Amino acid sequence: xxxxxxxxxxxxxxxxxxxxxxxxxxxxxxxxxxxxxxxxxxxxxxxxxxxxxxxxxxxxxxxxxxxxxxxxxxxxxxxxxxxxxxxxxxxxxxxxxxxxxxxxxxxxxxxxxxxxxxxxxxxxxxxxxxxxxxxxxxxxxxxxxxxxxxxxxxxxxxxxxxxxxxxxxxxxxxxxxxxxxxxxxxxxxxxxxxxxxxxxxxxxxxxxxxxxxxxxxxxxxxxxxxxxxxxxxxxxxxxxxxxxxxxxxxxxxxxxxxxxxxxxxxxxxxxxxxxxxxxxxxxxxxxxxxxxxxxxxxxxxxxxxxxxxxxxxxxxxxxxxxxxxxxxxxxxxxxxxxxxxxxx
Amino acid sequence: xxxxxxxxxxxxxxxxxxxxxxxxxxxxxxxxxxxxxxxxxxxxxxxxxxxxxxxxxxxxxxxxxxxxxxxxxxxxxxxxxxxxxxxxxxxxxxxxxxxxxxxxxxxxxxxxxxxxxxxxxxxxxxxxxxxxxxxxxxxxxxxxxxxxxxxxxxxxxxxxxxxxxxxxxxxxxxxxxxxxxxxxxxxxxxxxxxxxxxxxxxxxxxxxxxxxxxxxxxxxxxxxxxxxxxxxxxxxxxxxxxxxxxxxxxxxxxxxxxxxxxxxxxxxxxxxxxxxxxxxxxxxxxxxxxxxxxxxxxxxxxxxxxxxxxxxxxxxxxxxxxxxxxxxxxxxxxxxx
Amino acid sequence: xxxxxxxxxxxxxxxxxxxxxxxxxxxxxxxxxxxxxxxxxxxxxxxxxxxxxxxxxxxxxxxxxxxxxxxxxxxxxxxxxxxxxxxxxxxxxxxxxxxxxxxxxxxxxxxxxxxxxxxxxxxxxxxxxxxxxxxxxxxxxxxxxxxxxxxxxxxxxxxxxxxxxxxxxxxxxxxxxxxxxxxxxxxxxxxxxxxxxxxxxxxxxxxxxxxxxxxxxxxxxxxxxxxxxxxxxxxxxxxxxxxxxxxxxxxxxxxxxxxxxxxxxxxxxxxxxxxxxxxxxxxxxxxxxxxxxxxxxxxxxxxxxxxx
Numbered sequence: 001x002x003x004x005x006x007x008x009x010x011x012x013x014x015x016x017x018x019x020x021x022x023x024x025x026x027x028x029x030x031x032x033x034x035x036x037x038x039x040x041x042x043x044x045x046x047x048x049x050x051x052x053x054x055x056x057x058x059x060x061x062x063x064x065x066x067x068x069x070x071x072x073x074x075x076x077x078x079x080x081x082x083x084x085x086x087x088x089x090x091x092x093x094x095x096x097x098x099x100x101x102x103x104x105x106x107x108x109x110x111x112x113x114x115x116x117x118x119x120x121x122x123x124x125x126x127x128x129x130x131x132x133x134x135x136x137x138x139x140x141x142x143x144x145x146x147x148x149x150x151x152x153x154x155x156x157x158x159x160x161x162x163x164x165x166x167x168x169x170x171x172x173x174x175x176x177x178x179x180x181x182x183x184x185x186x187x188x189x190x191x192x193x194x195x196x197x198x199x200x201x202x203x204x205x206x207x208x209x210x211x212x213x214x215x216x217x218x219x220x221x222x223x224x225x226x227x228x229x230x231x232x233x234x235x236x237x238x239x240x241x242x243x244x245x246x247x248x249x250x251x252x253x254x255x256x257x258x259x260x261x262x263x264x265x266x267x268x269x270x271x272x273x274x275x276x277x278x279x280x281x282x283x284x285x286x287x288x289x290x291x292x293x294x295x296x297x298x299x300x301x302x303x304x305x306x307x308x309x310x311x312x313x314x315x316x317x318x319x320x321x322x323x324x325x326x327x328x329x330x331x332x333x334x335x336x337x338x339x340x341x342x343x344x
Numbered sequence: 345x346x347x348x349x350x351x352x353x354x355x356x357x358x359x360x361x362x363x364x365x366x367x368x369x370x371x372x373x374x375x376x377x378x379x380x381x382x383x384x385x386x387x388x389x390x391x392x393x394x395x396x397x398x399x400x401x402x403x404x405x406x407x408x409x410x411x412x413x414x415x416x417x418x419x420x421x422x423x424x425x426x427x428x429x430x431x432x433x434x435x436x437x438x439x440x441x442x443x444x445x446x447x448x449x450x451x452x453x454x455x456x457x458x459x460x461x462x463x464x465x466x467x468x469x470x471x472x473x474x475x476x477x478x479x480x481x482x483x484x485x486x487x488x489x490x491x492x493x494x495x496x497x498x499x500x501x502x503x504x505x506x507x508x509x510x511x512x513x514x515x516x517x518x519x520x521x522x523x524x525x526x527x528x529x530x531x532x533x534x535x536x537x538x539x540x541x542x543x544x545x546x547x548x549x550x551x552x553x554x555x556x557x558x559x560x561x562x563x564x565x566x567x568x569x570x571x572x573x574x575x576x577x578x579x580x581x582x583x584x585x586x587x588x589x590x591x592x593x594x595x596x597x598x599x600x601x602x603x604x605x606x607x608x609x610x611x612x613x614x615x616x617x618x619x620x621x622x623x624x625x626x627x628x629x630x631x632x633x634x635x636x637x638x639x640x641x642x643x644x645x646x647x648x649x650x651x652x653x654x655x656x657x658x659x660x661x662x663x664x665x666x667x668x669x670x671x672x673x674x675x676x677x678x679x680x681x
Numbered sequence: 682x683x684x685x686x687x688x689x690x691x692x693x694x695x696x697x698x699x700x701x702x703x704x705x706x707x708x709x710x711x712x713x714x715x716x717x718x719x720x721x722x723x724x725x726x727x728x729x730x731x732x733x734x735x736x737x738x739x740x741x742x743x744x745x746x747x748x749x750x751x752x753x754x755x756x757x758x759x760x761x762x763x764x765x766x767x768x769x770x771x772x773x774x775x776x777x778x779x780x781x782x783x784x785x786x787x788x789x790x791x792x793x794x795x796x797x798x799x800x801x802x803x804x805x806x807x808x809x810x811x812x813x814x815x816x817x818x819x820x821x822x823x824x825x826x827x828x829x830x831x832x833x834x835x836x837x838x839x840x841x842x843x844x845x846x847x848x849x850x851x852x853x854x855x856x857x858x859x860x861x862x863x864x865x866x867x868x869x870x871x872x873x874x875x876x877x878x879x880x881x882x883x884x885x886x887x888x889x890x891x892x893x894x895x896x897x898x899x900x901x902x903x904x905x906x907x908x909x910x911x912x913x914x915x916x917x918x919x920x921x922x923x924x925x926x927x928x929x930x931x932x933x934x935x936x937x938x939x940x941x942x943x944x945x946x947x948x949x950x951x952x953x954x955x956x957x958x959x960x961x962x963x964x965x966x967x968x969x970x971x972x973x974x975x976x977x978x979x980x981x982x983x984x985x986x987x988x989x
Contacts, residue, residue: 219604436889
């Protein structure tokens with residue numbers, strides 16, 4: 001019954017060296033991705049979500065960045081220990097990535113067809129004709145009209161939405177086991193975003209690829225993800241299924257996120273409750289819980305020690321790192337208006 | 345056309361405004377074409393639309409960063425076209441703007457206090473100790489404090505910078521503020537801070553906002569009325585709740601249904617209208633109704649005739665052939681009465 | 682939960698959250714130029730280049746007076762002698778003191794550097810500013826003029842100038858004045874075009890800022906970075922240009938001394954007295970090297986892409 005873990009990230013620490021000192025971008029991140037599942041990593045800019053995903057692909061520039069400690073187990077193999085050469089065999093073939101800005105991640109001097117075929121020829125030892133056949137198939141799959149004509153065109157001849165489709169075709173061409181989508185729709189307009197999300201949901205059913213979706217848009221998360229990892233200041237503060245996170249969130253930061261977003265389907269009378277202040281500077285992260293400075297419910301302990309991660313049920317699917325879960329802590333009810341829009 | 349009684353006085357009238365950019369080689373970008381709307385004193389009018397729909401261009405045309413190619417803009421009853429000298433200075437104080445990119449909207453070589461006091465310096469409103477006092481007061485208004493005055497912009501976070509931008513606009517005591525995507529570059533938790541600050545300032549100072557954004561949820565939250573733009577045209581304008589409850593234009597309908605909702609059950613049940621294709625180029629827009637190439641309800645007439653901008657219900661304007669018949673019938677019914 | 686030790690109930694009392702603290706800026710206060718200086722300082726090469734320049738400048742100033750000889754006094758009793766006594770660099774074919782001549786020449790080179798910087802600053806920067814700021818038709822005409830000037834080779838200009846001027850520093854300066862600032866004008870114009878659409882510039886316009894205020898407060902301070910870098914790289918070109926002209930006999934002429942003149946003279950004696958070429962060539966190389974090092978360092982320190 002329980003699906004197998006495809007990816008296990010264990011206590012990952014990543015830092016960057018800057019003129020001002022060491023920025024601890026990722027500070028002990030752990031999460032799993034099961035086969036066929038979509039995991040969303042949400043958080044604000046600078047929370048370490050993109051660094052985490054780039055570390056999985058081993059794409060962080062070294063130097064100034066480096067992996068301080070931790071393991072990234074992909075199919076039982078620790079990616080942090082692979083050489084650059086071995087990693088090349090993993091990238092594109094086993095794990096593929098799509099980026100926020102399709103214009104800068106496509107090669108402008110190569111036809112779209114060639115860019116799809118490149119990976120196929122390299123990783124799957126296909127001949128030129130076979131690769132071309134497969135490239136056409138991929139273009140059709142991602143819904144690009146008249147693929148026979150499009151395959152010989154250059155990226156600048158594609159519109160924004162079409163480019164993102166082409167990116168997805170390139171990423172999925174070698175049938176990777178894991179797809180990392182880093183803000184795949186942020187640069188797109190709403191109507192185009194709807195097209196791409198629709199396509200991604202469609203492909204998820206067809207191809208059974210595991211996906212890590214990195215986004216700041218909780219709407220996108222609610223409509224595409226199975227599980228959610230909430231990150232703040234380089235740490236995972238809450239994980240759970242979509243329903244758990246949206247209807248029964250436990251961390252004050254998650255409450256804050258829900259409360260600071262207006263909902264299109266609800267009346268505008270409801271006041272937004274913003275999270276005050278700004279996230280901590282990761283040059284010198286606070287000793288205790290990084291959210292304590294902005295948290296309405298902060299206790300003395302919060303500023304001294306980082307809380308441990310607590311599982312909320314037997315299955316352990318819903319985990320939260322907050323001192324409020326401690327038996328000695330006062331019972332705090334989440335503010336009603338923040339959770340699930342009151343629909344449950 | 346019926347005339348609903350305007351609740352309060354009009355602070356801004358935009359009449360048949362066109363803004364075309366000449367790109368050379370006889371190419372003309374029709375960024376804004378025949379846009380007409382009013383803004384009432386004390387309200388927030390939201391303008392939404394996708395990139396390239398002309399919403400920022402109209403904002404910049406109103407505040408005279410661009411000169412309108414055609415049409416008229418009246419601010420407080422006076423046309424803004426030939427403002428000069430003193431009256432232009434007055435206009436510059438009364439109308440202000442908040443910009444999108446908190447990293448590009450503050451001069452990196454100036455201290456925060458010089459940035460905020462820029463309006464005071466230009467208009468000679470305060471000097472020396474008084475100037476300092478005013479800056480500190482403005483900083484406090486936007487939730488920052490005195491120690492921030494001598495720092496440089498790069499030391500601040502995005503949300504803090506955006507608040508500094510708001511303080512700069514407030515320094516000259518404007519009545520009307522154009523907010524051009526003021527929150528789209530900010531994080532979710534920070535967006536709410538800035539929006540709530542804007543709402544509070546509106547209450548306290550009686551400001552009028554033109555709020556330009558692409559995030560429909562936020563626009564609905566902050567605006568009293570919302571206008572929807574597509575490819576240089578205003579296609580629909582109505583009270584914000586009414587627009588979301590009963591959208592008339594097919595584009596508005598599609599746009600609303602495309603916004604993902606942060607509620608898994610609601611989101612998954614929702615019927616989505618997925619528009620085909622992309623927005624055409626504003627250099628060579630489609631004939632007739634500009635939306636017809638992607639419209640699920642397009643008819644033959646849409647390709648031939650530009651739909652009229654009309655008030656089909658009280659205070660609910662739309663430009664779509666689907667409703668022309670409806671309003672025709674109404675007019676006929678009136679005549680028969 | 683048992684792993685966390687020594688937890689007492691009082692730790693779970695609500696803590697004060699200070700709103701002020703939430704807006705605190707943790708990093709040290711730094712001005713833009715302070716930041717640049719810090720980064721420049723941490724670049725060893727640039728620092729060495731800077732020190733080298735300083736030494737050369739000081740030597741060019743005091744070097745010629747350090748021994749009793751002048752740059753033009755000939756002494757036929759000590760012709761072509763390698764370093765001896767207080768002739769620290771030896772003497773040339775006419776018995777002139779090479780030490781004095783070399784540093785005198787270095788002074789000329791630095792004077793050329795100063796001139797190049799002045800032309801860049803006083804012609805190139807304003808020209809680029811006006812062209813970029815006003816744009817449209819003004820820009821179009823100014824760019825056409827630049828293109829015409831750029832099309833004329835430097836060497837042709839100087840040869841034409843020599844028809845009615847004596848070869849020397851004035852002719853060189855005039856030639857540089859005609860074309861030397863073009864790169865700077867282009868750089869500044871490009872920056873201005875970029876800056877014009879920056880939101881802080883638009884914000885100043887909506888506040889009703891005058892043209893002079895826009896230029897002085899918003900545009901110029903923000904083009905200073907590229908301007909400094911361009912100057913640092915146009916100076917070596919100018920120095921080299923002077924040396925080249927002297928070498929082919931179109932520049933400064935003996936008995937005046939410039940590094941180019943000295944190299945030309947040394948080159949004639951190369952097989953017999955290589956030291957006569959060595960000293961001036963070494964100083965010229967050092968000057969070029971130092972300017973390039975400093976220029977590189979400044980570029981790294983000023984480049985916003987590397988800032989963070």
